[in-house]
Amino acid sequence: GAGVSQSPRYKVAKRGQDVALRCDPISGHVSLFWYQQALGQGPEFLTYFQNEAQLDKSGLPSDRFFAERPEGSVSTLKIQRTQQEDSAVYLCASSAQRSGYTFGSGTRLTVV
């Protein structure tokens, strides 16, 4: 597609449930980033992939958060045993070499 696609757009999870959020980057984009955006705040960095290699995961808030990009294209952000504080919009962005980011529209996760 022409842009970064994220699914689902909305996800409601019960506390303690595991969730998986999908990101389809722009075809051919080498770099992929995940960000977390709390209500009324700017996005905060979670993790970064270059192709299939996860080069930086310093922003993942706990070991309940896990991201993968096994074939260097689609990426999945998994959150285990969700907590209320995990409620946020999760944004994915991709980038080609020497170009800026293109963000997806995000997945809004609500933990109840």
Add this chain to the structure above:
Amino acid sequence: GESVGLHLPTLSVQEGDNSIINCAYSNSASDYFIWYKQESGKGPQFIIDIRSNMDKRQGQRVTVLLNKTVKHLSLQIAATQPGDSAVYFCAESGANAGGTSYGKLTFGQGTILTVHP
């Protein structure tokens, strides 16, 4: 830690006026400074960027000014239109070792711009 922050959380202007959105940053090692526009339910949309070795850059109806002495960044929007209403974020980045223009971004809190017809 290092952070990027905004002075004004809200800005309300009349259609046709010029708008100025300000941002303070603290990481003097940042290589790129970027402005994003975010509309409700959408991801941030790139507006304009400026590299740390520049002090001014112009785009279509937008100008970004960088003052490294006081670590201040501003976005000027000329002839503001109702379609410019959104949340505006500044962000900063160091160079990405992988060769892309940006590494991970540090965002400020955002300014809500409202344009009245």
